Amino acid sequence: MDFLTSILAISIVAGTSLVYATIGEIYTERSGVLNLGVEGMMIMGAVSAFAAAYHTDSAWAGVVAAALVGGLMALTHAFLTITMRAEQVVTGLAITIAGTGLASFLGEKLGPDGGPLVGLIGPRFPKIAIPLLSDIPVIGALFNQDILVYLVYILVIVATFYLYKTRPGLSLRSVGESPQTSDAMGVSVFGTRYLYTVVGGILAGIGGAHLSLSYTPGWTENLTGGRGWIVIALVIFATWDPLRAVVGALLFGGINAIQFRLQASGTTIPASLLNMLPYILTVVVLVLVTWREGLSKRLGAPAALGLPYNREERT
Amino acid sequence: MLPFSFKFEKRLEPSRLASILVPVLSLLLAFLFGAALLAVIGANPGQTYQAMLAGAIGTPAQWQDGQFYNMTELLVKAVPIILTGLSVSVAFRMLFWNIGAEGQLVMGGIATAAVALFFPSALPFIPESPWIYIPLMFVAAILAGAAWALIPALLKAYLKVNEIITTLMFNYIAILWYQFLFTTAWKDPEGFGFPGSALIPEYTWIPRISGRLHWGLLLAIAAAFVVWVIMDKTRWGYEIRLIGENARAANYAGVSIIRNIILVMILSGGLAGLAGFVEVTAISHRLQHGLAVGYGFTGIIVAWLAKLNPWGVVIVSILLSALLVGGEQIQITMGLPASVSLVLQGAILLFVLGGDVFTRYRLRMIRKAPTAVVAESPSVQEA
Amino acid sequence: MVGREVIFHIDKKEVSEVREVVLDLRSVNADNDKGLPALKDVSFQIRGGEILGIAGVAGNGQTELAEVITGLRPVIEGQVIFLGQDLTNRPPLTFIRKGVAHVPGDRLGVGLAGNLPVSDNLIMKAFRKRPISNGPFLSRGSIGSFSKKLIKAFDVMTPSIETPARNLSGGNQQKAILGREITSGDRAGGDYAPLLVAVYPSRGLDVGAIEAVRTAVLEQRQNGAAILLISEDLEELMTISDRIAVLHGGEVMGVVEPADIDIEELGLMMAGERRQ
Known part of the structure; x- marks a missing residue:
């Protein structure tokens, strides 16, 4: 019982940043834009959140800073791929490369007196136990979390409802499936894509903030460790559905939890081999999901994903 | 509202003027962006850039003394970048997004070291000569890089598994495996606790030309020549281009996409593996921290800036390695983070990506007439 | 446009001798891209020097039929026999090597x-x-010399052979495809492809180009090629086909000769009425 509770508790904390960023990317991709800059946005979110929280002594200021930075980076991606029609894959990669470099640069410079951020202790989000609910065995772990985790519960519900049950959600889905038709029906393809790319960036930034303010409080270089890329895989795993994203994120959180437990138990397995687990799991899961989808011939990807839209050019 | 608006119109032929101006302006804008960043953190941009330049190519005073250390360092760094740039460019040419050059490089480095470390004792009949060992390690590195690239290629070819993610995850797996080897499995017992393998025997080293500059430079240029011949002169290159431009048309023309994914990734992985080979046999001479320093990612930037042209890759690699060497110098001389050069790299690519639209489209100002009838774009002729 | 009156006067000569069967489809079944059945027990033969027209409302299996005959789509059941050889589910390259020419419906795609x-x-x-x-x-x-020869022989208007194909007009794109296809194949001797599969070859073209396309198709017939002509233009089918097969819901509703049927009857068959 105790073991299960602790695995679940760690899974949730470890999975939270993934849920934020994955839901963001699901929205972005649903509009037809592939954003491979998530890793860059998450790491920039993490560094700016920690820096802002440290200097203002407010964890909330950190979240706001991360959201702003993530949103701005996504705006860059949107401008380049939607307005300037740049290749989406390469643009996203460029944003990740630039973001990783910039984060490492800022990490050296945003500390007190232009010094490094590494090793500093800043404000963090405390755990808040919800009375009664947190006393339930095993799933009580769900209700003894920090505020960003509680917010992600709400986000999942709102994101699912919005996508499937509201008019703007319908417009979003139709833009990703058939921009021509949406355009003809009076939905602004450019506007929709801009909006949800920025929304995706904001959520990726907040996901990064959760890492540096709560999961592993503080800043170290390479803090995200490829989580942004796991997010891209999770979107495929989730077949572009916010609810299924939670399952995937918990799965990866669980792997992190097991890693922790094994390391804490003084295993003889070297850390570098243990650390491979999430990456191997990503590949395995991706292969299984793709294989199963191929069998059923049901492709969950939005039809216009990755294709720039241009009114004058029809293909 | 403005009385006019802008719209992009597709050009019939790419603009030559724009294809020269865009990279130049992008470079300038990226440096301006970098200057703003430096100014914000309180560094003097002019001084910093000057120090970077001096770090990259040296100063006239040094040249007069016959010191070309900086320039040879620049070329030393360019060698693996040329190889990863070529690796990425062949895969990108057929729109196979190989983001895994970093991991393929690491695997090439591991295979190189494995041959040099274990063959002499395990296979003592092999003469301990550079003429035997260097070709052996060369082949081992190509095979290892190719094998590491082959797994995502097979997954893509037969199961349509997204290669962006698999090649990327394989980077992390390769790097962690590499860490495991030099910190644990292959750690030198006589290394005083310093994490790293034993030194590889001296006869397995690629000889040096000047400073740390080694004959691997020639290998990189030869690789560019081979890639150029394949892409420009052969049936295979034609098939690759056809797939990259229109995979359905290629299939219709009888070109096997599965076969090409596999072959191209063997070539791509082999080239990246060679980058690991030169880094181990010519520079580090052992497995230690600092093999996976991002050459695979720089290769992506190089490939795209070079428009996937192999000779362009050589030139852009030298330019970007100047940026990297300069970045390391300002860390030493000015106490600024070396990551400035990473930021600049990314920024240059972003500006080029954005500016590229002007080579393919022209910007047209459209006056809004009271009864706005927007003329049909004349570029799309439909008879 | 063309500078002269075009009445599509078609000079269709009789091909008297009975030639060998070039294409023989035996109860072919195939799925579409979504995995749903697109062709159900489709059987027919085409002989050399014969044009078999395929009539049908778009989306009733025409594209899939052309893809099955050119190796681009797997056959689930049945056989595709070409010049007496079973080529069922062989790769596209085999069909190209045997001399199956294909003018696809989607020019730029x-x-x-x-x-x-x-x-x-x-x-x-x-x-x-x-x-x-x-x-x-x-x-x-x-x-260079091959391209210039084709451009001249098929009257393709292009500024140069270096021009991106996208910049050509639809008619010239189609003439380029047609020229390439007719002269393709590795067969020994003869200057025609033994089988030409043409999918909507004159769709979206100006009259001049339509005439050029039809003339080229008839020339191939004259040369002894078997031709599968998929078209939505019933007039075109009626004037140049020797026989017309009607596809509805992936099934052949019947094979008729143009002389025996009028357009209304054809329309009924396209809507799903069978005729033997």
Whole structure:
């Protein structure tokens, strides 16, 4: 019982940043834009959140800073791929490369007196136990979390409802499936894509903030460790559905939890081999999901994903 | 509202003027962006850039003394970048997004070291000569890089598994495996606790030309020549281009996409593996921290800036390695983070990506007439 | 446009002798891209010197039929026999080598690589053969002379062979495809492809180009080629086909001769009425 509770508790904390960023990317991709800059946005979110929280002594200021930075980076991606029609894959990669470099640069410079951020202790989000609910065995772990985790519960519900049950959600889905038709029906393809790319960036930034303010409080270089890329895989795993994203994120959180437990138990397995687990799991899961989808011939990807839209050019 | 608006119109032929101006302006804008960043953190941009330049190519005073250390360092760094740039460019040419050059490089480095470390004792009949060992390690590195690239290629070819993610995850797996080897499995017992393998025997080293500059430079240029011949002169290159431009048309023309994914990734992985080979046999001479320093990612930037042209890759690699060497110098001389050069790299690519639209489209100002009838774009002729 | 009156006067000569069966489809079943059945027990034969027209409302299996005959789509059940040889589920390259020419319905989506120069598009089927390729290498000179010859023979209007194919007008794109296809194949001797599969070949073209396309198709018939002509233009089908098969819901509703049927009857068959 105790073991299960602790695995679940760690899974949730470890999975939270993934849920934020994955839901963001699901929205972005649903509009037809592939954003491979998530890793860059998450790491920039993490560094700016920690820096802002440290200097203002407010964890909330950190979240706001991360959201702003993530949103701005996504705006860059949107401008380049939607307005300037740049290749989406390469643009996203460029944003990740630039973001990783910039984060490492800022990490050296945003500390007190232009010094490094590494090793500093800043404000963090405390755990808040919800009375009664947190006393339930095993799933009580769900209700003894920090505020960003509680917010992600709400986000999942709102994101699912919005996508499937509201008019703007319908417009979003139709833009990703058939921009021509949406355009003809009076939905602004450019506007929709801009909006949800920025929304995706904001959520990726907040996901990064959760890492540096709560999961592993503080800043170290390479803090995200490829989580942004796991997010891209999770979107495929989730077949572009916010609810299924939670399952995937918990799965990866669980792997992190097991890693922790094994390391804490003084295993003889070297850390570098243990650390491979999430990456191997990503590949395995991706292969299984793709294989199963191929069998059923049901492709969950939005039809216009990755294709720039241009009114004058029809293909 | 403005009385006019802008719209992009597709050009019939790419603009030559724009294809020269865009990279130049992008470079300038990226440096301006970098200057703003430096100014914000309180560094003097002019001084910093000057120090970077001096770090990259040296100063006239040094040249007069016959010191070309900086320039040879620049070329030393360019060698693996040329190889990863070529690796990425062949895969990108057929729109196979190989983001895994970093991991393929690491695997090439591991295979190189494995041959040099274990063959002499395990296979003592092999003469301990550079003429035997260097070709052996060369082949081992190509095979290892190719094998590491082959797994995502097979997954893509037969199961349509997204290669962006698999090649990327394989980077992390390769790097962690590499860490495991030099910190644990292959750690030198006589290394005083310093994490790293034993030194590889001296006869397995690629000889040096000047400073740390080694004959691997020639290998990189030869690789560019081979890639150029394949892409420009052969049936295979034609098939690759056809797939990259229109995979359905290629299939219709009888070109096997599965076969090409596999072959191209063997070539791509082999080239990246060679980058690991030169880094181990010519520079580090052992497995230690600092093999996976991002050459695979720089290769992506190089490939795209070079428009996937192999000779362009050589030139852009030298330019970007100047940026990297300069970045390391300002860390030493000015106490600024070396990551400035990473930021600049990314920024240059972003500006080029954005500016590229002007080579393919022209910007047209459209006056809004009271009864706005927007003329049909004349570029799309439909008879 | 054409500078003269075009009445599509078609000079259709009789091909008297009975030639050998070029294409023999036996109860072919195939799925569409979504995995749903697109062709159900489709059987017919085409002989050399014969045009079999395929009538039907778009989306009733026409594209899938053409793809099955050219190796682009797997056959689930049944056989595709070409010149007496079973080619069922062989790769597209085998069909190309045997001399199956294919003018696809989607010019820029399948038939051409729009961003590549016209010359690269013209060698799409011939690049494996001498003199265009010499071992693993391509010969620039031969590509140039081959392309110029095709452009001249098929009257393709293009500023140069280096122009991206996308920039050509639809009619000239189609003439380029047609020229490439008719002269393709590795067969021994003869200057025609033994089977031409033409999908909506005159769709979206101006009258001049339509006439050129129809003339080329008839010329192939004269040469003894078997032709599968998929069209939505009933007039076209009635004037140039020797026989017409009607597809509805992936099934052949019947095979008729143009002389025995009028357009209304054809329309009824297209709506799903059978006729033996």
